[in-house]
Amino acid sequence: MAEIGGMLAAAVLKAAAGKVGDAIGNRIMLQWRFGEDLEVMRDTLESIEAVMEDAERRSIEDASVRLWLKRLTRASYDISDMFDELEAKTTKQSALRKFKVLNPCLTLAPKVGMAVKMKKAREKLNTISNDRHNFCFTAVPQVIDERETSSRVIEADIQGRGQEIRKVIALLTEANTSSEFIILPIYGIGGIGKTTFAQLLFNDTHFKYYKKAWVYVSQTFDLKKIDDSITSQLQKEQGQLIDTQEPDADVPASKKILIVLDDLWENDDFKLEALKISLKLIGSGGCKVFVIATTRDADIAQKIQTTEAYKIEPLSTDMCWTIIKQIVGFDGRSDKETLKDTGKEIAKKCAGVALAARALGYMLRFRNFNGWVSVKDSGIWNVSTSGYTTSPYDNVLASLKLSYSSMLPYLRLCFAYCAIFPKGHKMAKDDLIYQWVALGFINPSDDVSSWQHGGNCIEQLLGMSFFQHSKSPSIEINGIRQIPMNVRLHMRLQK
Known part of the structure; x- marks a missing residue:
């Protein structure tokens, strides 16, 4: 797959072109007498910008185009940095001149140094611009509607998971008959909807009277942080369940706990075993503990499960x-x-x-x-x-x-x-x-x-x-x- 860095080239180029344009319109900046250099640089950047969409499209399959875009990105960053430096020096000199402490002899060295940088930047840009002709890029009209920049998206309703929700709840119920402590992992590729699926379970009416805790685990595994988060959430919910107990419930609501561990990446056997022990201790006072863990890795799911892991299916x-x-x-x-x-x-x-x-x-x-x-x-x-x-x-x-x-x-x-x-x-x-x-x-x-x-x-x-x-x-x-x-x-x- 082409590097996203190549597709970043247009954005960096746009930023550099903007700084060149600002410099051209800034009379104070023109005291450096780079007017002609700036005009040439602006024209070159505009010529390259016109073919960027075609270049990015072709970079998907053409390694030489990706290399060209990479060089263009570096050159654009250099141009932006150069104008930041130029603006800083101009501002400093203006301030010194205002207080009449600027010695004209001291301005020569910075101008010479900046002139050398300007020349190198222009030559590098010209070389990159000339190289583009080797690829025969064509200008492609922009098709993105400007209204998109201010549109507010209403996220689509959850689709196609109702039957699976019922299936997972049935699995948890079945496992409950033989164990007081259950870990059911849900695994699948990134973006398939594991977190959303877990959220639907977490808020399902089946678990309405459970004490609940949701922990985002992430790639940085910290067992103490997980323990502390679960403890604080369960303590907070303890008082909220006292007056909501169903009269015909087989186990008091406060004795049922649902914990979701979202986005588990840790694959170390010792750390996962320590996590299982920690979770099991939560139910040591006679509580039934149900744990749902989401992960991308089937191997992690197998290591942490106490009942068969559930592979979330792709949507139709x-x-x-x-x-x-x-x-x-x-x-x-x-x-x-x-x-x-x-x-x-x-x-x-x-x-x-x-x-x-x-x-x-x-x-x-x-x-x-x-x-x-x-x-x-x-x-x-x-x-x-x-x-x-x-x-x-x-x-x-x-x-x-x-x-x-x-x-x-x-x-x-x-x-x-x-x-x-x-x-x-x-x-x-x-x-x-x-x-x-x-x-x-x-x-x-x-x-x-x-x-x-x-x-x-x-x-x-x-x-x-x-x-x-x-x-x-x-x-x-x-x-x-x-x-x-x-x-x-x-x-x-x-x-």
């Missing part, structure tokens, strides 16, 4: 198509009959993965028939992400990559920046927007402030399933209530 193509239809507002579209067959073909490519269906639905939301066909026929679907053999992950990552490639350049930068956070990291919305603005990824327009623009970016990333709302309670920063979000990094982003 019809269910994936239903999710897509709900997100794109299919029933209200005038062209729905034209789109139906193409939409069903796209739904097949989801491989029964809910995450893929949601991501594709959001991407198709404002596209016309030709846009839907381009998604269906994209070469991304034909490239294995796992080497020479196919993998269940291939279509999932392909759908997410299509979503990523459909983003406008500034949104790619915003999401790529989040690669500094690990999967599942909780971010405060306001903090993230502050960081995007400070880095120059988002800027105000005549109609929208930087703050509103940042909010729109977050809404889009939530809708595309690259972010998700955290289950943690809201927090306050500087007196402002904020709802944390989790990062879902299904792709490794590289420069």
